[in-house]
Amino acid sequence: MKKLLVTGSSGLIGSEVCLHFAQQGWQIHGLDNNQRAVFFGSQGDTRWNQRRLQSLIPDFTHHEIDIRHRQDILDLINNLQPDAIVHTAAQPSHDLAATIPFDDFDTNAVGTLNLLEATRQFAPSAPFVHMSTNKVYGDAPNQIPMVELPTRWDYGEPSYEQGIPESFTIDQSKHSLFGASKVAADVMVQEYGRYFGLLTCCLRGGCLTGPNHSGVELHGFLSYLTKCNVENRTYKVFGYKGKQVRDNIHSYDVARFIEEFIQAPRSGEVYNLGGGKENTCSILEAFEIVASLTGKKMSYEYIDKNREGDHICYYSDLRKMKQHYPNWSITKPLELIFSEIVAAWSNRLRAIA
Numbered sequence: 001m002k003k004l005l006v007t008g009s010s011g012l013i014g015s016e017v018c019l020h021f022a023q024q025g026w027q028i029h030g031l032d033n034n035q036r037a038v039f040f041g042s043q044g045d046t047r048w049n050q051r052r053l054q055s056l057i058p059d060f061t062h063h064e065i066d067i068r069h070r071q072d073i074l075d076l077i078n079n080l081q082p083d084a085i086v087h088t089a090a091q092p093s094h095d096l097a098a099t100i101p102f103d104d105f106d107t108n109a110v111g112t113l114n115l116l117e118a119t120r121q122f123a124p125s126a127p128f129v130h131m132s133t134n135k136v137y138g139d140a141p142n143q144i145p146m147v148e149l150p151t152r153w154d155y156g157e158p159s160y161e162q163g164i165p166e167s168f169t170i171d172q173s174k175h176s177l178f179g180a181s182k183v184a185a186d187v188m189v190q191e192y193g194r195y196f197g198l199l200t201c202c203l204r205g206g207c208l209t210g211p212n213h214s215g216v217e218l219h220g221f222l223s224y225l226t227k228c229n230v231e232n233r234t235y236k237v238f239g240y241k242g243k244q245v246r247d248n249i250h251s252y253d254v255a256r257f258i259e260e261f262i263q264a265p266r267s268g269e270v271y272n273l274g275g276g277k278e279n280t281c282s283i284l285e286a287f288e289i290v291a292s293l294t295g296k297k298m299s300y301e302y303i304d305k306n307r308e309g310d311h312i313c314y315y316s317d318l319r320k321m322k323q324h325y326p327n328w329s330i331t332k333p334l335e336l337i338f339s340e341i342v343a344a345w346s347n348r349l350r351a352i353a
Helices: 012-023 035-040 047-056 070-080 101-122 176-194 221-230 251-263 283-294 319-324 334-352
Strands: 003-007 027-031 061-063 084-087 128-133 146-148 153-155 200-205 207-209 234-238 245-250 269-273 280-282 299-303
Touching: 003 012, 003 070, 012 027, 012 047, 012 207, 012 251, 027 047, 047 061, 070 101, 084 101, 101 128, 101 176, 128 176, 128 251, 176 200, 176 269, 200 251, 207 221, 207 251, 221 234, 221 245, 221 283, 221 334, 245 251, 245 334, 251 269, 269 319, 280 283, 283 334
Parallel strands: 003 027, 003 084, 027 061, 084 128, 128 200, 200 269, 207 245, 234 299
Antiparallel strands: 146 153, 245 280
16 A cells, blocks of 8 residues: 655645545555644644544554654654655745744745655655745736736736746745745755656645635635634735735645646646636635625725735646646636635534534
């Protein structure tokens, strides 16, 4: 039986990957130390998701390891000899990174290096999938001419009609410290592919989402926005008139692409993994969609200052992904994503009532 190691296994993407590959007959090893609760407090706690995996996957093996601890990572991969590695563990907030720069860099950059070097030494034939981020582009997408529409911003340059391609610059822009640490990891993953020949890829995620996301204000836009509506909380909008646009991809479609890559891996590849233009929405548009599902008008506060390095408009050009892996496509449209997240938060609220 093939063995899969998933870091950040209790998170949104990690848990989805665990379940997806378990259904394909893989033996699943999850690495997670609930660092999200340290970063975000009790609302970011993911132990519930760990327990869910342990209940749904009979032979699931949990490893309580911090990816910053180099020797522990070396020993784990040496002993486990995984057939594939999916690295989703990270400090995920660009706001929080500014207050914990060492923790951010040690987790995102050094932790990734620890995993790569352990893979090179002990599992060099294992495909290595790294969950990167669209924040590696910094605020460079904001330099594209924009058009302001009634409820959203969009690209005014025809060459970006399908979104941001992988060839877009990652240089000479403001990234936030989070974006910078993820750039370091992203480039290192590419280099272990190009220099050492490992089977690596970086997935530069847009808004990765789904019903199992523990969304908080500092990370998890769509999940947290929905949570605010369901729980009658006030959502804070930071700048850009609430018209900033994101493309949203369900964690299931992320897992499906990872499966495609592991089946036919390449070395040092990069893919912009998002929902594409079809799955875009602005914050204002998201308010309307959620309200239509819950019957509750969105309560929000507008703050006339955007987050540092934040994108005015970002959506992924999916053409390279589809060219390299033609069997993959988006299967979860935006409306279904919203309805699943609304149902999940509603169920959690009832469970604690």
